[in-house]
Every structure is written in C-alpha cells, then in structure tokens.
Amino acid sequence: MNRPARKRGRIPNVLAAIFCLVWIFPVYWMINSSFKPPRDLTTTTPQFLPAHPTLDNFVTALTQENFLINLRNSVIVVAATVVLSIAVGIFAAAALSRFRFAGRRAILVVILAIQMLPVTALLIPMFVLFNEAGLLGTYWGLILAYLATSLPFSIWVMRGFFVAIPVEIEEAARCDGAGTWRILFSVLFPLVAPGVIATSIFAFIAAWNDYLVAYTFMQDEAQYTLPVWLASFINPLIGTDYGGQMAASVLFSLPVVIFFLIIQRNLVAGMSAGAVKG
Secondary structure, three states: OOOHHHHHHHHHHHHHHHHHHHHHHHHHHHHHHOOOHHHHHHOOOOOOOOOOOOHHHHHHHOOOHHHHHHHHHHHHHHHHHHHHHHHHHHHHHHHHHHOOOOOOHHHHHHHHHHOOOOHHHHHHHHHHHHHHHOOOOOHHHHHHHHHHHHOOOOOOHHHHHHHHOOHHHHHHHHOOOOOHHHHHHHHHHHOOOOOHHHHHHHHHHHHHHOOHHHHHOOHHHHHOOOOHHHHHHOOOEEEEEEHHHHHHHOOOOOOOOHHHHHOOOOOOOOOOOOOOOO
C-alpha cells in the first residue's frame, strides 16, 4: 500500500477515535464525579482525577430510602418485559414470515406504524385504558406498557432474521420427518438466536432506563423503579446531591453493562446452529 493510501486510511480511524472519546467522556466524568467529596464537585477548576477519592457517595446511594424496594421493582418488571417480548415476538415473527394468511400485510404495516410512534403519544391512551382496567400501580400494568413499545421492534427485527433463512433448510427438515413444531424449535429458533439477543438487549435497555411511564403509572414511592429513584437526589429545598446522584448513576448503569457482556458472547453462537444435520 502506498503512502497516500495509508494516510487516507488513517483519517477514518482518527475521526472514529475522536468520536469515541467525545461519546465516552460523559461516562468517564460520571464515574470520576462519583468518587469526589462535595467540596471537589463544586470547584470552578475541573479535576480530571479525584484529588481526595471517597466512597461516601456510594454509601449514600446504597442507603437511600426505597433503594432496595425500587431495585426489586425494576428487576421484576424488566425481566418480565424481556421474557414476554421474546416469547411473543418470536412466534409472531415466525408466523408473519413463514405463513401466508389474510391481513398479513396489514399487520406488518400496523406494527411498523406503532414502532414509529413516540412513547409520549401512547402515554395518555394507555393511562386511560389501564385506569379503567385497574392496572395502574401494578407490575402487570407497567409490564404491558413496556411491551406496547418494545414488542413491535422485537417482531420487526426477528421477522428479518426469519426471512433471511433459506426455505431449503425447512424442506430438508421435512424430508427427514420433522413436523412444524420440531422445525420451529430445532431448526428455525437456533438460527434466529442473534435476533433474539438483539431484541432482548433493546427490551432490557428500554425498560430499565424508562422514567416517564414508571413515574406516571405507579402511584406510590414504594412502587417506583430505579430511574424514578434517581430523581430522589434532587431536592428543591436543599439542592441536588451531585455526588450521590453520580454514584447512583454508576450503580444504575452496571446491570446494563453486565447484561450486555453476558449476552454478547452468544451473539454469533446461533448463526449456524441447527443448519447442518449432525
């Protein structure tokens, strides 16, 4: 490779590095601030490393009122949302991609239209509907609200994975005597594993980070999830506990990072599983 070509190749790398630094700086500053005492957080001169590191902010965050209760609420709601989003989405995607029936195109258009709507557009209709059904202030109400936003995305993404699977694989399985359910569970589902993982990450992050729906639908502080708990560090009378809020934000971000690290190892594992007869 000649020298001008090498220089041209370095430009995208330098731009990508700059973009990554700009993107990761707020995360670094959050972690940096979580270890600073209050007097260092309000200085006019930026401190890129804690001059007097302390764990007091983490102690404050962990001992904050309703932390464990709100953590339990988040875990229950998010876990149920991810499981139901995958379970319902994978069967719906399989039906929409592999079967021909009346209204299939209309369903796809509706799914795409719902996916394009912002959550705020659905908030008031869902609130009225759930209020009449007596679901406000319940886990199921919050789970169904999250499903309304994550399920269309899950169906659309997993349908793309089903469509990409050659029909010849199914025909070969049928020639070997496999029925419809055997083909779904033993052949098709392993092949769409990357799609399942991608949609599970989306459903997890969307439900874990939501503040608006949880704050609107849940009616008591003991029913809130962790995003609402983060707002408890802002007090109009005594001000904002920036150190405690930064430490709480670090703790709040850890489950997302851990979940992704666990999931990404299996992202390619199902790409070809089940495609070759053993």
